[in-house]
Amino acid sequence: MSMSSVGRPTQPNVGASIGGHASLTGGRGLLQDEPLLFELGGWDKTGVDFDAAEHDASDLGDLVRSRPIGLSGLSEPETMRHYVRLSQKNHAIDLALYPLGSCTMKHNPRLNEKMARLSGFADLHPLQPMSTTQGALELMDRLAHWLKTLTGMPAVALTPKAGAHGELCGLLCIRAAHEAAGHGHRRRVLVPTSAHGTNPATAAFVGYSVQEIAQTADGRVDLSDLAAKLGPDVAAIMVTNPNTCGLFERDVIEIARLTHEAGAYFYCDGANFNAIVGRVRPGDLGVDAMHINLHKTFSTPHGGGGPGAGPVVLSKALAPFAPAPWIVHGSQGLELVEETKAEAAQAFGRMCAFQGQMGMFVRAYAYMRSHGSDGLRQVAEDAVLNANYVKAVLSAQMTPAFPDGPCMHEALFSDAWLDDTGVTTLDFAKAMIDEGFHPMTMYFPLVVHGAMLIEPTETESKRELDRFCGALLALAKAAKAGDVDRFKGAPYLAPMRRLDETLAARKPKLTWRPDDSTVAPTPLAAE
Numbered sequence: 001m002s003m004s005s006v007g008r009p010t011q012p013n014v015g016a017s018i019g020g021h022a023s024l025t026g027g028r029g030l031l032q033d034e035p036l037l038f039e040l041g042g043w044d045k046t047g048v049d050f051d052a053a054e055h056d057a058s059d060l061g062d063l064v065r066s067r068p069i070g071l072s073g074l075s076e077p078e079t080m081r082h083y084v085r086l087s088q089k090n091h092a093i094d095l096a097l098y099p100l101g102s103c104t105m106k107h108n109p110r111l112n113e114k115m116a117r118l119s120g121f122a123d124l125h126p127l128q129p130m131s132t133t134q135g136a137l138e139l140m141d142r143l144a145h146w147l148k149t150l151t152g153m154p155a156v157a158l159t160p161k162a163g164a165h166g167e168l169c170g171l172l173c174i175r176a177a178h179e180a181a182g183h184g185h186r187r188r189v190l191v192p193t194s195a196h197g198t199n200p201a202t203a204a205f206v207g208y209s210v211q212e213i214a215q216t217a218d219g220r221v222d223l224s225d226l227a228a229k230l231g232p233d234v235a236a237i238m239v240t241n242p243n244t245c246g247l248f249e250r251d252v253i254e255i256a257r258l259t260h261e262a263g264a265y266f267y268c269d270g271a272n273f274n275a276i277v278g279r280v281r282p283g284d285l286g287v288d289a290m291h292i293n294l295h296k297t298f299s300t301p302h303g304g305g306g307p308g309a310g311p312v313v314l315s316k317a318l319a320p321f322a323p324a325p326w327i328v329h330g331s332q333g334l335e336l337v338e339e340t341k342a343e344a345a346q347a348f349g350r351m352c353a354f355q356g357q358m359g360m361f362v363r364a365y366a367y368m369r370s371h372g373s374d375g376l377r378q379v380a381e382d383a384v385l386n387a388n389y390v391k392a393v394l395s396a397q398m399t400p401a402f403p404d405g406p407c408m409h410e411a412l413f414s415d416a417w418l419d420d421t422g423v424t425t426l427d428f429a430k431a432m433i434d435e436g437f438h439p440m441t442m443y444f445p446l447v448v449h450g451a452m453l454i455e456p457t458e459t460e461s462k463r464e465l466d467r468f469c470g471a472l473l474a475l476a477k478a479a480k481a482g483d484v485d486r487f488k489g490a491p492y493l494a495p496m497r498r499l500d501e502t503l504a505a506r507k508p509k510l511t512w513r514p515d516d517s518t519v520a521p522t523p524l525a526a527e
Helices: 002-006 058-063 076-087 110-116 134-151 163-180 198-206 223-229 252-261 270-275 358-394 425-434 462-480 501-506
Strands: 155-157 188-192 209-213 234-240 265-269 289-291 312-314 326-330 333-337 411-414 452-454
Touching (some): 134 155, 163 234, 163 270, 209 223, 223 252, 252 265, 270 358, 358 452
Antiparallel strands (some): 326 333
């Protein structure tokens, strides 16, 4: 649980009250207070019986443990309750709308999970003989086909593990293409001011210098600034479309023309592809490379440190430089081209040891098949409709960052409406937790002061959108009415109270040690 990593408040519910009385146990209603595993004690017991060892450990030399391991001993019910209680301290898409803008936290259909658990997919091993993995390779081949069809691009690399990994793949393809053409001197990448932070970071990681492209007053790429900065040393531009302000780049074809005219490549950050899938093919816009976050557009699980997938589609000019492995139709069925020779001689190398994240491929393909072409088109339409509905409803009390015209998949607000209230964007976001909602993305993109970026996604019903908007409108009215205390101490009703986030970032507590009153041995993991 993230709160534990920065120090757990000793009285998590101080100030929270029920009928005017604070909880005496740290619990709130039926939610139990739950300490860290090490704080539960039980050092002299175990929930599992082990037979005595038949042999001593004399052959281990100085590796023999000289003191207790320092793990808390729990019974099976205690263990189960511990993790269930921890799960209740985190928000989840299965609890309520998850409005993080730019992150696209949407429902993962259970059908996808069922398909991913089929033994033929779930039990695969990457070193199995290829003859025994033909079904999995066929699914990957079909997924690749539909990714190419939906984007209008001739090639795709499936192996990248996420968006930033996909950016790395695309830029490595671009670098390889320039070097093959004798243009290794192109070492500059242009990135808009509103770009995801991974864009300039990835470009720098590849070895490029980064230069910003200015933004117009209506939140889009400034064409004149782009034209002025393009030159013979530019390798690529990296533009998100729809962009991070939730707006479609109207001049995208002209952006591509100017870029190609200067001898550079057009990398498109495809994070927001769910806003245009089935309606617009990036290849038709002049895009040379684009990663597709399968969690954002095709509903695979998102983040949390688990496996992800960010396939990269490539133009004809970049396709020869795609990383191995490739799936090909051979005489013995489907095969993998895994070495950089013959038809893959220009491949820049590999992105990972094997073929990517099979479970994510299955989930994404199941999502495509269950929706069909008309359903995927509706995904984009509903994502845009929901965001514009949220923008229209909340604009009665909040300030849209770009009020003129519709938005795409997310609605962006500034903090101008909070002027003179004594309430900040952070305060407002913390108060949302008391209303049962995860905060929206705060202070991003940086081009909007006090930004509040909301993405409802296409999976939310009007009823849920109304419930969410109703909570935000009520909070907005309270802020304007001078009810500052409601915000400055929020959240009051969450299992954990507000932390000093600046101190937590500068001095995080990454290990746990018992206090002087604890008689348990120091856990080895904390040393």
